[in-house]
Amino acid sequence: MSVNDVRVAIDAGGQSTKGARTRLRILDAAARVLREKGYAATRLSDIAEVAGLQTGSLAFHFRSKNELIDEVLRHGMTAGLAGVRRSVDRLGPDATPAVRIEAAVHAHLDGLAARNDYAPAVLRLVDQLPADTRRRFRPTERAYIGYWRDLLTAAREAGELPADLDTALLTRLLLGAMNANLGRADAGPRGRLSTAILFMIGLRGNGASQE
Amino acid sequence: MSVNDVRVAIDAGGQSTKGARTRLRILDAAARVLREKGYAATRLSDIAEVAGLQTGSLAFHFRSKNELIDEVLRHGMTAGLAGVRRSVDRLGPDATPAVRIEAAVHAHLDGLAARNDYAPAVLRLVDQLPADTRRRFRPTERAYIGYWRDLLTAAREAGELPADLDTALLTRLLLGAMNANLGRADAGPRGRLSTAILFMIGLRGNGASQE
DNA sequence: GTCTATAGTTGGATAGAC
DNA sequence: GTCTATCCAACTATAGAC
Structure with a gap:
C-alpha cells in the first residue's frame, strides 16, 4: 500500500543479484538523504554512508x-501516480467520482506520510532542481496533475461538483493544500485531515465535521 | 501596496548614501536571483552580475x-507580514472577520505576484535552507502563521466559521492552497482565484462563483 | 564489487591596488 | 567603494589495487 512497495516492479528485470540489491539500497539511501537535506546539501558521501559503502563505490552503480537523483525522481513520481491509481482502481467501475476522489486523497496523503521517503523527496526536490532536470520531469508532473484534474472533471460531470467549476484551478489548490501536510500526514487522526481536504473542494456529503 | 514598498523602512536608518543604495541594489538582485534559481544554485557571481558589480565587491557590503541571504529572508518575511497586516488594518475596527480574511487573502496573493521578488524568494527558499538558518527563522514563520490562525479564530468566534473548526489545520491548508499559486497569482482574473480560496475555507457568503 | 587515493572543478572568502 | 588576483575548502569524478 505504501509508495515504496512498487519499488521492485520498477527496477529493471527484478533479478536479485547482489549488484541489483546494492543498487536498490543506494536508491533508498538517496531518497532518505534527499528528503532530509534537499538537493544541493546532499553529498554523495552522505548517501554512501547510509547505504554502508564508501563514496567511490557508488560510481560502479551510478x-x-x-x-x-534522476532515478530517485523517476521512481518517486512513477510510484506516486501508480499508488494513487491503484487505490482508485481498487474501487471498481461502479464507484462514484466523489468516492474515487476520496480514495485518491487518502492515497496521496499516505504517500506523504513520514514512513515514506520517495514521494516526500520528490516534493522537496522539484523546486530545487537545475532547470534542465526540471524540464525533463515536467511531463511526468503534468501527468500526475492531469490525473487529478480528470477525477475532478468526472465529479463535475456527475453533478457532484458545481457545473461552472474551474477544475484546473481547483486541482492546483487541492494539491497545494494536501502537500502543505508534508511530514505531518500522521499528525492527528487521518480522517480529520482528509475530511477537511474533501470539505475544501466542496465534497461535504460524507458527514464532514465542518458542516 | 506591493511587498517591496516597505524596503526603505526596513533598511537601517534610511539614509541614501551611495553605499546604502548599492546595498539595496544588491539585496534586490539577490532576491531576484534566489527566486529564480533557489538557494544553492545561486552564485555570488550571479548576484553581482545582476547588481552590476564584480563578485569580490559584494564583500564590502555583506x-x-x-x-x-539572511537579510533577504528577514526582509521578505517582515515585509510580507507587514503588507498583510496593513491591508487588514486599513479596514478599520468595524470590519467583520470574514472581510478581514478576504483582505488578507488578497494581500497574500498580491505578495506572490510575478512582479515581486522577496516573498516568492522566501517561499522557495524555506525548504532549502541549512538546518541552522531554518531554525533561526522559525519564530518569524510562526508569527506569520499565527496571524492567520488568529484571523480564522476570530471568524469562528463571530459565528462566521463552524464552531468546531480546527483553525490550526485549516490555516495550514489555506496557506498551502494559496502558495500553490506562486508565479501564477496574475494568471487569470484576480477575483476568481481569491473567490475560490475563500470558498475553500468555507466563506462563501460573498457570492462565490461555485455556490 | 568494493576499496583507497587522487585528480579536477567549482565557488566562496580574502588581500591589496586604485 | 570597487576592482583584480589569489587562496582555500568542498565535493564529484576517476584510476587502479584487491
Missing part, C-alpha cells in the same frame, strides 16, 4: 550524482 | 553569502 555514473554520476545526477543520474542517481 | 560579510558572507549567508549573511546576504
